[in-house]
Amino acid sequence: xxxxxxxxxxxxxxxxxxxxxxxxxxxxxxxxxxxxxxxxxxxxxxxxxxxxxxxxxxxxxxxxxxxxxxxxxxxxxxxxxxxxxxxxxxxxxxxxxxxxxxxxxxxxxxxxxxxxxxxxxxxxxxxxxxxxxxxx
Amino acid sequence: xxxxxxxxxxxxxxxxxxxxxxxxxxxxxxxxxxxxxxxxxxxxxxxxxxxxxxxxxxxxxxxxxxxxxxxxxxxxxxxxxxxxxxxxxxxxxxxxxxxxxxxxxxxxxxxxxxxxxxxxxxxxxxxxxxxxxxxx
Numbered sequence: 402x403x404x405x406x407x408x409x410x411x412x413x414x415x416x417x418x419x420x421x422x423x424x425x426x427x428x429x430x431x432x433x434x435x436x437x438x439x440x441x442x443x444x445x446x447x448x449x450x451x452x453x454x455x456x457x458x459x460x461x462x463x464x465x466x467x468x469x470x471x472x473x474x475x476x477x478x479x480x481x482x483x484x485x486x487x488x489x490x491x492x493x494x495x496x497x498x499x500x501x502x503x504x505x506x507x508x509x510x511x512x513x514x515x516x517x518x519x520x521x522x523x524x525x526x527x528x529x530x531x532x533x534x535x536x537x
Numbered sequence: 538x539x540x541x542x543x544x545x546x547x548x549x550x551x552x553x554x555x556x557x558x559x560x561x562x563x564x565x566x567x568x569x570x571x572x573x574x575x576x577x578x579x580x581x582x583x584x585x586x587x588x589x590x591x592x593x594x595x596x597x598x599x600x601x602x603x604x605x606x607x608x609x610x611x612x613x614x615x616x617x618x619x620x621x622x623x624x625x626x627x628x629x630x631x632x633x634x635x636x637x638x639x640x641x642x643x644x645x646x647x648x649x650x651x652x653x654x655x656x657x658x659x660x661x662x663x664x665x666x667x668x669x670x671x672x673x
Contacts, residue, residue, distance in 0.1 A: 436609045436620055438638055443661055444608060444620070472580060473572045475642055475653050477616035482642050484572055484580070484654060502574055504640045504656045506611055506618050517611050518620060520640045522658030525579055 402427065402513040406481045409507055409514040414467050414487075420459035426452055430515035433508060440501055440523045464492035479509040486524065500524040538563065538649040542617045545643055545650040550603050550623075556595035562588055566651035569644060576637055576659045600628035615645040622660065636660040 403409035409428055416424035429435055429451065437451045438444050439458070445451045466489070473484040482504060489499035506518035539545035545564055552560035565571055565587065573587045574580050575594070581587045602625070609620040618640060625635035642654035 433611070434609055438620075438658070441659075441661060444622070444638055446608065472582065473570055473654065475569070475616060475644065477613040477644075480611060480613035480616050480618070482616070482618060482654065484574075484656065486580070502580060502656065504642075504654065506640075508611065508613075518609065518618065518640065520620065520638065520656060520658070522574070522576075522656070525577060 403515070404513050406483070406507045406514050409516060410469070410471075410483060410485075410505060413505070413516060413519075414469055418465055418467055420462060420465075422452060422455050422459060425455050428516050430508060430510060430517050432510065433515075433517045435517050436520075437518070438520045438522070440499075440521045466490050466492055481507045481514070483507075487521070500526070539651070540649055542612075542619070542643045542650050545652060546605070546607075546619060546621075546641060549641070549652060549655075550605055554601055554603055556598060556601075558588060558591050558595060561591050564652050566644060566646060566653050568646065569651075569653045571653050572656075573654070574656045574658070576635075576657045602626050602628055617643045617650070619643070623657070636662070 403412060413428045416428060435448060435451060436444060436446045439454060445454055468488040470486045471483050472486055475482040485503050485505060487501040487503055491497040501521050502524045503519060503521040505516060507514045508517050539548060549564045552564060571587060572580060572582045575590060581590055604624040606622045607619050608622055611618040621639050621641060623637040623639055627633035637657050638660045639655060639657040641652060643650045644653050
């Protein structure tokens with residue numbers, strides 16, 4: 402399916418932009434104990450719960466454009482972690498934008514790389530000076 | 538230093554409870570390109586920035602008790618990902634509590650396991666029924 406992590410990640414965000422549940426779930430591992438946290442959401446720990454969450458997100462429908470920057474990559478032979486920055490914008494509506502930090506974990510399976518974890522969280526608006534948060 | 542991921546993770550949260558910057562930074566890799574996101578905070582991508590953030594968090598001082606549940610583990614020979622749930626409570630003040638989902642990534646180095654990524658995000662209050670978030 403996805404011979405490299407990069408192709409799996411491109412497919413993940415393309416499925417997101419296309420609002421395609423089938424394409425989305427094809428990126429996820431069907432074998433492993435996958436998990437997904439959407440920004441401000443709770444933890445989802447089954448294929449069914451994760452599929453349902455994307456169905457609900459995609460039900461809104463209209464086009465979302467996502468720009469993804471990989472901030473860090475942590476790699477071993479069979480597992481790769483990407484810390485990414487997602488800039489989401491609703492097509493044709495520049496007022497509706499989202500800024501998300503996500504940790505994506507991929508594992509090498511028999512037929513290629515698949516996602517096993519997606520942990521997304523709201524990112525703060527960029528600050529002119531860096532300040533540490535007071536709440537852990 | 539830490540012959541297992543579990544011992545590294547215990548040391549991480551013990552350092553957090555003890556508000557010890559030295560013990561905290563001993564858990565982190567000094568070699569790799571480490572990164573840290575505190576809940577609601579921006580991404581920190583250097584040893585100095587991460588150390589400074591813990592110094593500011595610990596400056597508040599008083600005791601925090603942290604209960605940690607490992608929800609998922611994704612393991613390869615040299616890299617392990619833990620998705621954990623953190624329940625933080627300020628000692629002696631049950632009104633001040635925090636609930637955090639965190640993705641912790643560890644790598645096996647020459648002298649044992651070290652943390653390379655900590656991505657913490659606020660968790661919602663438990664809901665009686667599961668609902669998917671509307672915002673990705």
